[in-house]
Amino acid sequence: QSALTQPASVSGSRGQSITISCTGASSDVGGYDYVSWYQQHPGKAPKVLIYEVSDRPSGVSHRFSGSKSGITASLTISGLQAEDEADYYCSYCFSKRSSRICVFGTGTKVTVL
């Protein structure tokens, strides 16, 4: 199962909004709602930002939002802040022969200008 495709890097100025895309084959992302997003700062474990396409765990800023259209899921960061500079990964799990298979995106480095 190939990784989900994300842009290698995205940048924006403080206060702006940016969107990170996550594109898979039509047989996976497009037909499933279990897409999640993670933020990873250097040397740290990833932290979940979004699950089930657009739900936020408690404690995650409302500046992070998720959506999906067709075979592309997206993470939008509004009001970009310095601490948002990190790597971001999407993830998706799907059922195959009654078992779950999971895959991560290629990762996107966000730079705050």
Add this chain to the structure above:
Amino acid sequence: QVQLQESGPGLVKPSETLSLTCTVSGGSISSYYWSWIRQPPGKGLEWIGYIYHSGYGNYNPSLKSRVTISVDTSKNQFSLKLSSVTAADTAVYYCARDHFPGSYYDYWGQGTLVTVSS
């Protein structure tokens, strides 16, 4: 607050078996799925596999022939074994709680670097 801690050797010789254990504290290992995820230096995340407290699980097809994940509910631990390792298996290995349904990882260990080298 659930906490996860990976433990095991940081250096493994080529062709040998990598063995790691994840100890779960602050909550029971029962009623949840648990996963292993790795990240080669400077690269992205790769899902290795998951296990349920009952012992049911599944693995990444690209690693399936070499991976075994097991669970010990009496110790609140689950473990990873990866056989016939090569330098390509050098990575930070994370254990994580796999929230199913929903298929997302809500608690992570700090990660442990395993280097494959003679």
